[in-house]
Amino acid sequence: MIGILIPAHNEEERLDDCLRAALRAAAHAMLAGEPVEVLVVLDSCTDRSAQIVSQYPVLALTIDARNVGQARAAGAQQLLERGARWISCSDADSRVADDWLVAQLGLGVDAVCGTVTVEHWQDSLDEAAQIRYHRHYQARDGHRHIHGANLGVSAQAYRRAGGFEPLACDEDVQLVRQLERCGASIAWSHRPQVVTSARLDSRARGGFGDYLRQLAQTE
Template identity: 60%
Template sequence: MIGILLPVHNEERRLGACLESLLQASRHPGLNDEPVTILAVLDSCTDHSADIAQEYGIATLDLRVRNVGRARAAGARYLLAQGARWLASTDADSSVATDWLVEQLALNVDAVCGTITLSARDCDLSAATQALFERDYRHQDGHRHIHGANLGVSASAYVRAGGFPFLSCHEDVQLVRQLEHSGARIAWSCKPQVTTSARLDARTREGFGAYLQSLEKIADKPSH
């Protein structure tokens, strides 16, 4: 079984599109009918995220920790207990490509760090900030980007590395560092595709949204 891990905190605006994409990816013929469990870890949600997950028939965990590291770790424990051999992680403000899982598994490694593309429809960024982001981002194999929105790891490598740390931010980066330390084979690939929100209302102080905020400030500075 393949497990998809999705932490959720008040994502009613974007969750439906995310789940639609995950369901399509879970039905890809390249998976040869292997079962896929999609798990939404609802962390301190006060909106209709739980109702949306129920409408889509998605498995859920309800937490009150307001900590993405703990949410991902709890979700991973659940999926491993269900017999998952592979854990694929994304975010509730993202949409995955139909062949997302197939491309991760085809790399035949212990872990996969994929790239992201900013959503053109869900974007709060100025044109100057988007250009700044694209200038420094590497959409190619061999990149060194780490995104919880596009991450995959085998069950054995995940357990060997010690799992997601209980961090409120950068839990994905720390897991990859643990994987590297444990000797895991990691593919830095642009083949598994994920499109993510370019919103500026960051869920964490130091997360991806906060990074985009910092780029916006740089782009807004007058040139001399």
């Protein structure tokens, strides 16, 4: 089966949209009926996240680590134990495209690093900061971005690379670097699409939200 791994820390505002999108991707006709299990790792949640997750046909794992690397590692381990041949990672503040899984698997590689699209900038960044973002972001095949919100890896390659480390941030970067060292085939692709939040109050220090905050502070 295919596993979708979503870590969450106090994401009650965005979880509904995230899970609806994941379940649509899991039901795509081109998966030919292969089972897909969605697992939300509820890490130190004190809001309604657990209640929201319980309303959907998904799995939930509760931990108290306040550490996204530990959350992803724990979730990946559970999915592997349940028989996942492929693990697709996203984030609770993101929405995957309907053909997200199909696009990842269709690339025929050990791992896929996808891009993200910011849907609503709202008041997160002024126009100058948005221009700086788009100037540096490579929304194309052959990019070199690594996002936990759009990352896929085969079970075999994940095990060979040693899995996610318990890092407070950049656990996704660490895994990809290990995959490279192990000789895994990696697609840096724009085909798997994910829409993500432009919020600056990021849940993980050093993550995408902090990167946007740095852009906002750059003159």
